[in-house]
Amino acid sequence: LADVPLRRAVSKLDRSHGIPQELKDYADGVRAMMERPLPDPLGWVYQARIHGFRQHVDPAHPDWDKCQHQQWFFLPWHRMYVRQLEKIIGHLIGKPDWRIPYWDYTSPDEADWALPPEFADPPDPDTNPLFVPGRSPDPLQESDRDPAAALAARFFTTHDNLADDFGSGVIHHPAQFGHRETGQLEYKPHNQVHNAVGGLMENPLTAAADPIFWLHHASIDRLWEVWRADGHTNETDSGWLGTTFDFPDPDVGRKTYKVSDVLSTEALGYAYDDLTPPPVAAPEPLQTAFLAAEALEEAAVDERREPELIGATAEAVPLEPDSTHTIELAKSTTLRLSEEPVVQDAAGPEAFAQAITELALGRKVFLQLENVTGRNVAVGIYGIYLDVPEGERPADHPELKAGEFPTFGLEAATADGGGITQAIDITDVARRLYNEGRWNPDRLQVSFDAERLTSNKNVAGQAVHADGIRVYVV
Numbered sequence: 001l002a003d004v005p006l007r008r009a010v011s012k013l014d015r016s017h018g019i020p021q022e023l024k025d026y027a028d029g030v031r032a033m034m035e036r037p038l039p040d041p042l043g044w045v046y047q048a049r050i051h052g053f054r055q056h057v058d059p060a061h062p063d064w065d066k067c068q069h070q071q072w073f074f075l076p077w078h079r080m081y082v083r084q085l086e087k088i089i090g091h092l093i094g095k096p097d098w099r100i101p102y103w104d105y106t107s108p109d110e111a112d113w114a115l116p117p118e119f120a121d122p123p124d125p126d127t128n129p130l131f132v133p134g135r136s137p138d139p140l141q142e143s144d145r146d147p148a149a150a151l152a153a154r155f156f157t158t159h160d161n162l163a164d165d166f167g168s169g170v171i172h173h174p175a176q177f178g179h180r181e182t183g184q185l186e187y188k189p190h191n192q193v194h195n196a197v198g199g200l201m202e203n204p205l206t207a208a209a210d211p212i213f214w215l216h217h218a219s220i221d222r223l224w225e226v227w228r229a230d231g232h233t234n235e236t237d238s239g240w241l242g243t244t245f246d247f248p249d250p251d252v253g254r255k256t257y258k259v260s261d262v263l264s265t266e267a268l269g270y271a272y273d274d275l276t277p278p279p280v281a282a283p284e285p286l287q288t289a290f291l292a293a294e295a296l297e298e299a300a301v302d303e304r305r306e307p308e309l310i311g312a313t314a315e316a317v318p319l320e321p322d323s324t325h326t327i328e329l330a331k332s333t334t335l336r337l338s339e340e341p342v343v344q345d346a347a348g349p350e351a352f353a354q355a356i357t358e359l360a361l362g363r364k365v366f367l368q369l370e371n372v373t374g375r376n377v378a379v380g381i382y383g384i385y386l387d388v389p390e391g392e393r394p395a396d397h398p399e400l401k402a403g404e405f406p407t408f409g410l411e412a413a414t415a416d417g418g419g420i421t422q423a424i425d426i427t428d429v430a431r432r433l434y435n436e437g438r439w440n441p442d443r444l445q446v447s448f449d450a451e452r453l454t455s456n457k458n459v460a461g462q463a464v465h466a467d468g469i470r471v472y473v474v
């Protein structure tokens with residue numbers, strides 16, 4: 001590592017003498033920022049409003065409402081924003097080498113999934129600047145903090161209308177809520193942790209006013225480094241690299257960064273204590289009857305491949321808790337997969353159809369919610385389930401749960417005239433259904449449940465729908 005100060009895991013800070021020094025410094029810095037009212041650009045309220053404040057940008061405050069979501073400036077913009085906060089705090093407390101700890105919820109140790117204790121206790125904003133009211137009292141769940149799909153994403157972005165990328169979809173000009181694809185890291189842990197923490201954190205227009213926001217974003221920023229250090233490559237598009245953003249700066253007044261300026265954390269003056277990829281669960285193996293294991297392995301070889309659409313809903317889909325929707329799956333003979341040599345070898349029409357199914361489920365399978373929009377959004381996190389037996393409740397079938405849809409940023413995207421498109425890796429549940437002889441080659445049933453509510457708990461009055469649901473194999 002270069003000789004730069006480290007951002008450390010919050011759970012590993014030295015607590016042998018009580019509150020760790022790094023968090024005492026953070027609390028002092030937050031308090032000092034809170035003592036600087038508007039319009040001081042180094043104040044807490046001003047900094048939080050840079051992320052979000054209201055839907056229509058006020059020309060008197062060109063710094064506000066600048067957060068980048070649902071597109072590929074999400075990661076670099078938040079890296080710049082967190083680095084500037086770190087500089088402001090270092091400046092105000094007279095410790096320019098102070099670096100923000102990160103909330104290490106990707107640790108396999110469940111104890112690290114709870115909010116760090118200093119943020120919850122004492123629960124009094126007058127004596128504890130790290131506390132804010134309204135957060136969920138529950139620790140993060142396994143599914144909230146699981147970075148497996150993000151760290152398995154092969155490309156920073158893709159140009160294929162499927163949001164299985166790491167760093168979200170392409171947009172040509174910065175936009176606060178980009179109306180485009182939410183990539184795998186932005187989906188989870190990012191959006192999901194925002195909703196799971198709740199309170200100010202569940203809405204991008206208030207999130208940055210919660211001190212835990214910044215440790216969450218340090219964690220997301222670290223996962224970007226973990227992914228890159230694990231052999232992946234950042235985007236090389238010159239439009240992305242050359243886009244600039246500017247921020248108030250405690251030393252030079254204003255600081256302008258190009259995206260290409262922030263691809264090295266060392267150049268920005270920090271590094272992480274550990275870039276080891278966290279352990280993730282092994283994928284469910286597919287039990288094949290028609291394809292040889294080697295054929296499957298060969299067909300699933302790691303190369304860039306166009307995703308193939310294998311099914312879609314016929315109509316728009318309301319996201320109502322406990323509702324079920326049908327995805328018609330394509331006839332096997334019409335699929336591009338049917339041209340693969342391993343399938344052509346199959347003897348007889350039944351074997352041919354089964355071989356195509358096995359080939360499809362031997363790859364990665366994604367279910368994509370297309371352009372979800374919502375008003376009066378009362379569900380914080382939807383659970384998404386496959387093929388729940390008729391008349392039964394999804395929540396009673398955790399083995400059929402394929403993923404979640406966290407609604408962080410949904411109202412803001414909708415108000416800006418857009419929506420959220422999100423892909424969910426459903427490979428494990430699809431294989432489990434196949435292995436148990438329950439995969440229906442004609443249709444897939446998708447059910448939603450309201451796993452966690454927002455602070456706006458009127459499910460009856462909410463209006464959330466997707467333009468459709470599609471299933472792809474990659």
Ligand SMILES: [Cu+2]
Pocket residue numbers: 190194207217
């Ligand atoms: Cu965020």
